[in-house]
Each structure stands twice: as structure tokens, then as C-alpha cells.
Amino acid sequence: MSDFDYTPSESEALLLNYGQMESPASTSYNSRGGANGRASSNRRVSSDEELLDTMIVGGNLERSTGFANKELDPRLHGSSSLMDTLDDLPPGIGQYEDFHTIDWLRDVARDRMRHRQVVKKKQDGCLEYLKGAHDAWSGWMCVLLVGVAAGALAGVIDIGASWLSDIKEGICRDAFWLNKEQCCWSANDTTLDEERCSQWYSWAEMVGMKSSGGGSYIVRYFFYITWGCLFALTAAMFVRVFAPYACGSGIPEIKTILSGFIIRGYLGKWTLLTKSVGMMLSVAAGLSLGKEGPYVHVACCCGNIFSYLFPKYGSNEAKKREVLSAASAAGVSVAFGAPIGGVLFSLEEVSYYFPLKTLWRSFFCALAAAFVLRSINPFGNDHLVMFYIEYNEPWYLQELVPFILIGALGGLYGSLFIKLNIKWCQYRKNSVLGKYPIIEVLVVAFITTLLSFPNPYTRMNTSEMIRQLVSRCGPEDTNDLCDYQRNFSDPKSYMSSTYAGGGVKRAIWQLVLALIFKGIITVFTFGMKVPSGLFIPSMAVGAIMGRLIGIGMEQLVIANRYSPLFKNMCQSDCAITPGLYAMVGAAAALGGVTRMTVSLVVIMFELTGGLQYIVPLMLATMASKWVGDALGKQGIYDAHIRLNGYPYLDNKEEFTHTTIAADVMRPRRNDPPLCVITQESMSLEEIETLLKETEHNGFPVVVSVDSQYLVGFVTRRDLQLAIANARKNVEGVVSDSIVYFSNQIPSNTVGPAPLKLRKILDLAPVTITDQTPMETVVEMFRKLGLRQTLVTVNGRLLGIITKKDVLRHIIQLQNQDPDSILFN
């Protein structure tokens, strides 16, 4: 027979595997879970409220008495008459422990109960009315604050990362706090040469050498590597010392949390600070990672922290997840300047329970964040992302062939990346390597910077590289990619394609090398113990690939401009935009890695700002998704969820097997019978023994052991609290006291005072019959957010199915070893 949920002993394994040398349950995690501590103090304060909340769990019976007459009169639906009877319930009932699954149904019900309270009290006076208004506002207020905070933080991180990145190459002598661009602005140079300005000194110049030449190159190379390693080391130390949860992208964990799991401290203030600083450092180090994914984590931390300002959200895990959904939309919104894409990302990729009200609030939150970030204007170009572009060039039907090819290649790359990355992460976990996370970061940083510097495309900021790749060549562009054989005096010639010059050929080789390098190093980078996102590296790989194919296509068409195949593309001049291919490639690779669909297309649409490219983007994304899915169903986030053994019940994958509830439920055929509590025959001592000897998180209550007719369900936590409270506060309760869960207690009892616990009994547990197909059961778990369901046949209790049983069953059916995978 199984325990009903994650018991502490198993929960250890669920901690993020930050090295193996720390005891995962050590207090160092807890003491730093900033918002967590705050939460619990908050909880003490609002314990009154919680007493009322628990009515849902236990107050049903009282309500039903004589209720049938009231039902037609909504004015009587307040439940004031019941409130006073519940004062004897101990505080803390209805909360969750760390690494436990939440019960959505119950939490949502608790919130409605609280809401009714507020509405009822509203008539009691002006102050209460204001409180009611505050309660009604608080949802919008909360997401507004979250949006503003996420936008502001993103601005700070953008500016900080850009400054630190430039520090690798040089410094602004008179104002060291400026990055290269700002430095050159402030210097007011008249020269248009972007590469140098009077105020900006490379490190070679700072140590007194000339700005060019072999010696200078070596000094700059040396400083590039030194700074890179230093930044990476600092980031890794930060994560190590202050908040181990700040590593990685955070999206797999946020998906798990939003699906109804508790990981205390994961969204706390220490994590937020560490992640923010660590992101700047690790991006500046030049590692092959991005800050776009971690923005989601940062925004969710803001969401969690601000939710404690509003008890409605802070003290209700289900409601808090609404704020977190909105926050993750804000995270993507600031990452790509795409509020609609952010909302769809939240809907499609991260969120689990997403009612329409949340959709609207998420949109508001995402918009507020984008608005604040635009006001900060970190890139000085009025756009929220470095690689925002506005195209006008048309595309032709023939081009769909290379677009779909790019999509397929993107899907191929994505699944290859996922497989290799997961293999490497598994190796890291199981080998000695996992014990030296900081050395690993240092080594990868050294290799990355060593190999990056010689190639201009890898040396520059990855966002900047993507910007160059997706841009079209205008008259003002002087980089290699735009070195075509053009008539430079005629600005019109930039509107059409022409033969490539020497610069383009050089760029092609550099891009091929960059593609190989980025493709390989990212596998080793993602999963290290520094904050690291995957969006930008994936897009970079895709953009390089796309640009290369685009240039190839361009030259092909020009060479065959009179062929009937390309005739319509070359009326007077051929018009092919390799930048568009890069854009499509970025979408394809990102789609292959993350398996996003609608949200990806919408994000790219918001980036390009034109409806006309939506068809190429969509087709490439579809091709990428199909090819990727054919090679392996899981996206990178799902793969990491599986790797880390989080209890995540995927709501996208369909359950297609024909098993029934009887196959899954515990106890199994030859197991000992289910641990049950009878409603009016067990003594306090017997129940205490049961609690001691088992680790189940809850017990069904039945009429009698023989009949097994189900009465209700009581959770371990509530039972423990209620018993401890009764032992302390209720007179006459001793070990021999009979515990009554039934409604009527025989008045002629002899012996010690009975203990009445019907109030903590859930009289409405969700039940199914043993013949229920598992597909229905899985649907119920997903849609209703259950923790467990009881299995009956002809009214008799047969067994229980917990979320864990369902997860284990799904993994079993996938022919994998459940124990090694789910909880290692």
C-alpha cells in the first residue's frame, strides 16, 4: 500500500539537485526562503480567517441541516450562524507542507468562502466597505505591482548586463558606469565609425598599448577570458551561497509549481535577488545562455512576493497561482516585448489552471510590464528588445519550400539538443562532476570565452548577433553580412538582391563556425548551476542556420533569375531578404527546443510587427514541431521536469491507454487492506497509533470496517492538529476517548468524554468506481486539480488513487521504470 502523497523522506529527492554534497533538507534552504518566512508570519496573523476557511472542509453538515428551505432565498445564503461554532478548530488547518501537492478544489472553495465573508461584512460599515473594495481591487492591484516590478527589474537587468558585457572589452574612462554605446554618445564624437570613439578605451589601450596590432589583440583576448571567467565564477558563487534555487531557467520548476506543487523558497526574495544579479553576470560572462527564460522566473518571484501583500492571494495557494500565471506572462512580455505572446506563452506553456479572468489579468500584467520597460528604454531604441525589426519586404510562394526546410532543420536541431542535453545532465547528476558545480562553470566559461573571442559573431553579445542576422542590409550597414556587389550611389539598389561580395563569403565561414560552436557549447551550458535561459541561444543557432540558407537561396535565385521557377521573384531585380530567413530559422529552432506553437508564432509576429510574415513563421513552426515530435515527444522543459522527477501531470499529453481505475488503485491485489478510520468506534489511542505507524497523508473514514461504506476523508495534517489541540484544550479527552466522525453521538456513553471531529472531515471526497477508465480518471485529476480520489464499488470503499499513483502509472505505461525516474 502506498502513502497518499509525498512524504518528507521522498521529498528530499525532489529538491533541485544542487550538487550532491548538501543535505537537501538542510535548514540553509529554509532560512533563506525569504518570502517563505514572511508567509508563515502572515499566516499566523490571518489565522482567524483560516478558521472560517476550514468551514468548507468541515462545515458541510451544519449547513445542510434545515438548509433546503433556505435555498430559494439568496439573501439567507450568508453563513453567519455557523461561524461561531468553529472557534474550537486549531489554527493551521488547511495549509500545505513543503513538497506537497495542493488541493485545487478545496483552495478555490476556501477562497469563495472568504469572498462571501467579505461581501457579507461589507454592509457592516464604512471601514468594512472599504475593506471589501480593497478586496475587489486587490487582484488588479497585485498584477499591476507585479507587472511594474517585472518591467523595472528587466530594465535594470538589461542595463546591467549590457554594461558588464562591455566591460569585458573595455571601459569608459571618464564615466566607468556607462556602457560602450552610452559612453560614445556622451563623448559626442563626430565620427560615424561605430567601432571606436574617443571616450571608450579597450583594455589594451588602458594598459598603455596601441589600439590595434598583435600585442593589443592578445591583451584584449586575455582580458576577455579573465573577465568572462570572473563573471561566471561570481554568478556561480552567488547561486551557491545565497540561493541554490536561482540556477537554470526556472521554467520547469514554475510549470511544476503552477500545476499545484509546493516548493518553498523557490520564488522567494533571495532567489529573486540572486537570480537577477546572477543573470547579469552569466550573460555578461559571454556564456551561451540568455536572460529571456529567467525573466519568467524573476517575474514569478515578484508575483509571489507581492501576493503576500494581499492575503487573498498570499494565503491561498490556488489563488496565488493565478498571480503567478500573470507574472509569467509579464516575464515573456518584457523578454521579447510581446505582451500578447507572453499571455499565450503563459496559457500554452506554463499555466495549468487558467480561467478567463486570469487571461485578462495576465494581459494587463504583461502590458504593464512592457509599458514600464519601454519607459525605461534600456536599449535606447524605443523597442523592448534588441532585435526588434520592421520589415516590409514581400515574400513569394516558392520561398515556402526553404522556409519549411528551415522548420524541419529546426525541429531536428531541437530534438538533438534535448537528447544530448538530457544525457549530459544525467551524466552530471550521476557522476563525480555533479559535486563540483563551480569548477564546471569555470571550465565551461573558459572554453566559451577562449573559443568565442576570435570569431566576431561569437564574441559579440548573442542578442546583438541575432539583431544583425535578422536585419536587412540598408545603406548604413557596413558589416560583412551586407557586403554585396552594389552600386553604392543608388539607394534603390538596397531594395534588391545582388551577388555576394567578399565580406559575405567571409561571414559565411564565420557563421558556420559560430553555428557549430554555439550548437555544441549550449548543450553543456544549459543545466549548469548559474541562471541560464535557452531562448536566446536557440534562436541564435536558428538565426545563423536561417541566414545561411537565406544567403544560399538569394544567390541561387540571382544565378537563375531567368529560370521559370524564380521568374516572378525577379521582375526587374530579385528581392530576397536573408534576414527573414534568419527570423524564420530563429522561430524554427526555438520551436524545436521548446515545442511552443501559437505563443511562439505570436512572439515572432510581435517581434517583426507585420502580419504578412505570419504564414512563413507558422509553417516553419509547424514543420519544426512535427519533425521534433516525431523524434521525441517532450520539449526541453518537460524533459527537465522528468529528469528532476517533479510530480507534474502533463495536461497536453493525451492518456491513450485502456487501463481502468482498478488497475491503478492501492491497495493492490495482494497488499494489506487500506488503512481506514471508522466513524464511531476507534479510540484516540488507536488513531494516534495509526498516525505513528503509517505515513499516509490522509485516511478515508468508513461506516465500519466490515461494510466499508464510505463516509468521508480526513487529511493527516488536519487530524494531527485537531488531536493535539484536543489533548491540550478539551477537557476529559484521554487516550481511551472514542473519536466520533458521525453526526449524532449516543448520549448514553459510558467512559471518557468523546472527541468530536466531524468538523475536520471532508464529507465530499471525490469518488469513482473501480470500472472508471483511467483516461477519465486522468481527466478528473487534471481538470479538477485533485490530490486523490477514492475508489468504490457498489458504494463500498475499495481503494485510493493519488496523484502520485497516476503519475507512476503513466510512466509505467511508457515502459519506463517508475521508481528510478519519478523520484531519483
Next chain:
Amino acid sequence: MSDFDYTPSESEALLLNYGQMESPASTSYNSRGGANGRASSNRRVSSDEELLDTMIVGGNLERSTGFANKELDPRLHGSSSLMDTLDDLPPGIGQYEDFHTIDWLRDVARDRMRHRQVVKKKQDGCLEYLKGAHDAWSGWMCVLLVGVAAGALAGVIDIGASWLSDIKEGICRDAFWLNKEQCCWSANDTTLDEERCSQWYSWAEMVGMKSSGGGSYIVRYFFYITWGCLFALTAAMFVRVFAPYACGSGIPEIKTILSGFIIRGYLGKWTLLTKSVGMMLSVAAGLSLGKEGPYVHVACCCGNIFSYLFPKYGSNEAKKREVLSAASAAGVSVAFGAPIGGVLFSLEEVSYYFPLKTLWRSFFCALAAAFVLRSINPFGNDHLVMFYIEYNEPWYLQELVPFILIGALGGLYGSLFIKLNIKWCQYRKNSVLGKYPIIEVLVVAFITTLLSFPNPYTRMNTSEMIRQLVSRCGPEDTNDLCDYQRNFSDPKSYMSSTYAGGGVKRAIWQLVLALIFKGIITVFTFGMKVPSGLFIPSMAVGAIMGRLIGIGMEQLVIANRYSPLFKNMCQSDCAITPGLYAMVGAAAALGGVTRMTVSLVVIMFELTGGLQYIVPLMLATMASKWVGDALGKQGIYDAHIRLNGYPYLDNKEEFTHTTIAADVMRPRRNDPPLCVITQESMSLEEIETLLKETEHNGFPVVVSVDSQYLVGFVTRRDLQLAIANARKNVEGVVSDSIVYFSNQIPSNTVGPAPLKLRKILDLAPVTITDQTPMETVVEMFRKLGLRQTLVTVNGRLLGIITKKDVLRHIIQLQNQDPDSILFN
């Protein structure tokens, strides 16, 4: 005690109230339900498949025997061993009757069963493999076809409506099939005057009068009214004769259908044809209605019709709704050229069950539709809508005040409109007016055209008016709205605001009159028996209001340009765009009427094509929604659903009351006990009597009448079919035969041969306890798509709650008379 679902007698009331003079159940409806007839023939053919499908209902027990051993081996999960045992099931089991609620859980399970079949057969050979591939493709294929058809139809309707509209004013003499714009193009006039071209003859010119002057005006007036009334009459006749379901916007009914209700013929081919032609006519008649809403209905008809090409969708009501969701996205996509907005509209407003796979397919469908429509290019401007605009003007923070004001006014207008329109519709229903729908249309058309002609803003096409209102004034615009005191030689002066000229003042008066007229006439128009959408009239009212406020704001700022309040708006010249105010106003009014949120903002965003206006649009929409909700919770579609008494369980409104299942379930306290069937003691005759004497749609099966322990649930339809089949085909079955629903049949039976019906028994009915809070029950009904749930206490059957009981309960709690509202 209640029946379990809509029985025929009640279903009559649920028919669309097309006048009161027809018997709603008359066969004329059925004979014209084109796709319906096709559907049923299709069903006959695929009855084999259905036999397999029904396994889910009855095949559980067989599966469970000895299944526990198989569960670890997924290869054994095919269920071939059971197939052959089911041949004795009669055909037709598992279908629904008209005006019945579908059972989502069962339909989804049926589809999964079918899918497993296909996957299993795939290994049987090349042909089967191809069939399997076709099955996998069919979802995408189907939505592609739907998208293409919806786009093509929209193009045809756009062109047709535009031609017919112009016919009211004149004709292209040499090529009568051209509308005014095309006519003037083909004439190749050198003059730039838009108002006249050599080929286009007004009716006054056609009858031989001069093109201007009082006589000409009267002739044109006369023809305008005549054609308008003629078109309106034709549209009404079309609807009356061919497809009564083609009237109105269709969105309330589609919402109801998507929520799991069957209305046969509503999405049939006759409806499609009638609606398409009727739309052109009624729009061309100049009535205050739009074709954007009906596009959704047209697209859904396409979805329904094409789904029958793919049995996977055509023969499974739950799966078909996935196609319909995608189709409604395509409808909005072509209506506004907004594929993303369309998907969000489908998600937010119409769809009920919207898994992520559907989201992606809907997007594809919407994009395909938009792509086809763009290729058709009905307006000749490369955009999908007449009023597509591309702004670049900035907006200032101070302007948020008028924007929010516009939003609030929009909300006010919306709720006022809803209240008046519902009142008028109720009056129409209950008075003699409802008997003369055609005369009503004629009268309204006469009044509309009579009052429209004198005012240029009402005389022109409403879309064209909106286009003028939301545009900014450029050098080429010569209409009244752009008559400012400008320096005409300086093109730069068009970038800034300046004092209004006489034309603007004239336009203001005309717009005020147009606002009043449109506002009032739309109340009477929406709900008439012609195809009529509400998007365009609402947007028109909002756009007029917004433009008026915009002009006011503009003049206010110019007059106070040195005031500190407006200083930042007027650096050298003031820059205020009244067109933006009109856009915001259109969003606000549409939001007030429909209560859309995210989808509305996204649609407007796609219309304006700039992220920068999303903040004003969002704030106005929020203000509109809040003001509207404060005055009345329901949007126009929900109000019409309520008005028509459709069984729609709203998934947006939260259930906030404290009732429990025991308060809602039947039988009530003093009612006779629940009609049940015992599992092994009732004779065939007794069951037949039960079927005859009651009208319930299903019966719980219990162990015995005394114990009431629940075994399963059997639907009336399945029971009738099974009994009829047994009477005909099974030897030895007579009236005295005992009907066995149990697993084992005692071998020593005396008397006639027993009838074994366990196969049609649903062994996994959803059950709840009597103490379950109704909020949980409502959640279960919504999220799991239940038809009914059984109520138990301690394993004993107590009662039943159907969807109808839940709906009735919700209405009771809203203090309204359930019977008069739900089923009148």
C-alpha cells in the same frame, strides 16, 4: 421528480423562436437541415465503428477481467479480444437526439477508443497504414478546408455586399456587375474626383435627369429607399422560406452548441447558403447591422459540413466541436483580418472545451482563412478589412483621461443597448408583432433608409463610415472631417493639429445625428429575422462618439496650448489624432455590448497594427467592461442565450452560493422516490412499463430497491434500443424474462431466457455525495462536461442532478422564476 434531460415536449420551446405561427417541431425544419440528413446517412454507414465505440459504455467489465496482469505491458493494451463479443449490440447506441445535451466524457472516450483501433490496425498492411495516416492528418486537413472555405465565402460575400450596396445609388452602365470603385477604375478616368466617374451612373442619371439638383435628389432618395426595402424583404423572405435558423448573428446559438447542445440543422448547408445570401442583402439594404458576427456562423456551418468528410469529427459530437471552435476563430479572422484575435475570440467568447491542440489548429484555420481572403483581396487594398489603418502618431499620458472616459461611455452605451434590445425582443416575442416578422423587417428597412439618406454618414456603408472616422487626415483627404484651417502648401502641416474649419463643424452635427439614429435603430434591428451582426453597428456608434470627443479634445488642447496641462503635447505644434479616439471609441462600445476583453484588444491591435496603441485600447476596454458589468453582468450574447432559454452553463460566471448537492438533487424531500432499475430482479415487462410511464433520459441501476447501493447508469435511448433489438433478434426473450445487469447470472434459472444487458450499462457513472458544495458540482459539470451526476450518501443512492437541475438552481438563486425564463 424530474426528467433527466430535455424531453421532446420541452425541446419545442428551445427551438429558435422564428415567429410564433409555426409549430416549432414541424418537419419543415428537419427536411431542410441539409447536413443533418447527410449526417444520418453517414451514420448508418459507419455503424460498425459505432459498435466498437459503444464498448466504452459497456465494455468495462470485460476489460477488467484479468486485466491487472496486463497493465505493465503496453503492447497488450489493444482490446481486440473484446470486439467480437459486442456484435449483438444494436446500432445507434451512443448517438444523441435533437435538443439534447451531449456527454463530453463519453464522446471523448469513444474517440480515444476509435483512435486506438486505428493505431492497432495500422500494422495490418499498407492500406490500413494509409488509413491511419489519413486519420492522423484529417484534423489538419479538415481545419484547412474549413479555413479555405470560410475565407473564400467571406470574399464572395464582401464583394457581393459591396456591389449590392452600390446598386442602391447607381449602376455601372457598361458593366453592371462592377461596383462603383471597380467601375471607376475600369473607366480609367483621369480626374481624381472620387465622387464621380464617367462610367458610373446614379439612378437619377439613368432615368435621364441631371446628376445634381432637387429632382435628382428626390429620384435618388426614392431609389435608395426602394432598393433598400427590396433587399431587406428578399433577405427576410430567404430566411423565412429556406432556413429560419439563418437569422440573427448566430453567436448565442453557436455558444450553446459548443457548450454541448445539439441543434440539428443550425449549421447545415441550407442555413449556410441562406445566411450567406441573406447577409449580402441585409447589409446592402442599409440596415444598421454588420456581416462580421454572421461570418462566425458561416464559418461554423463550413466547419460542420466539412467535418462530415472526416468520420472522426462528423460522427463524434465532442470532436466536431473542436472543428467548430477552429471555425469560429476563422470567422472572426476573416471579419477583421485578425487571426490571433480570432483565436482569442474563440477561446474567450464562444468555445467551451478548448484544449491546447485545438488552439493550435484554430490558429492554423484562422490563418488559412485570412490568407485566402487576402488572396481574393475583396477591397482592393491588400487588407482584409475596409477600415484597416496604420498609425504612427504618438499619444500622451494626459490623453488617458479622455480614453478612459470614452471607455466608460462605451460601457454605459453597451449596457443600455443590451437592456433596451432585450426588452424589445421580449416584447416582440410576447406580442402580436412576433407574428409578422417580414412586415417588421420591411418597416424597419423603410424607416432606416428614409432617415439614412439625408445624412452622408448614415447613407454610406457603415464600414466606410468607420474607415473615415478612424483615419487621420492626410493631404489627399477632402472630406468634411478633414476640413481644418491649414496651410495647404505645406505637407508637414498635416502632421499637427490645428483649428477646425467649417466642414468639421458641419460634420460634427451630422455625426451627432448619426450617433442618435444609429444608437436607436440598432436596438430595433438586432433580433429581427434577417442575418444581422452587431460588431459593426456597435463600432460605428463608438467610433462616432470617439471621434466627437477626439475633435473636442483636439480643439481644447489647441485653444489651451500654453496651459501647463497640455504643454508637453504641443512642442512646436500640437499633435492629437481624433482618429485614434474613434478607434478607442469603437473598442469601448464593442466591449460594452459584447463584454469581450483580451480578444477585443487583440482584434483592435491587429486592426491598427501598432503595439503603441495597445495601452489606450486596453484601458478603454477595461473601463468599458467595468462600467458595463456594474450595470448588468451579461453581454449581449449571454442575454440572448438567456432570452431564448438555451441550456447554457456559463463557464465564466462564478458560482458563489453555499448550497450543497442535497439542496439541488431530485427527488426533493416530498417527491416520490427516484426511478431506479435493480440489477437482477426486474422483468422485461417491468422495465418496459417504466420506460413507458416515465420520460427520464436515463435510470440508475442499483443492487436492490432496499439497499440502493449504486451499480451503474443506463440511458433511456440505449435501453430502448437494446430491448427492441433483443425482442427482435434474441431467442427466448419474452415479457417475463428477467433483465440482468449484473456480471454473473445464476445458472439455475427457471422460467424464460434471461436478458443480459450489462453491456449497455455505464459502470462508471460520476457520483458525488450529498454534502458536496454546489460550487464543486458546478465545476464538475463545466469542466468534465457532464450530463448528469448521481448523488450518494455512504454508498447509497440518494438522487440525481442533471445539467438542467443545475441551470434551474442557478436561475433560482438569481431570484428569477426558473420556469418562465429557462423554457419559455
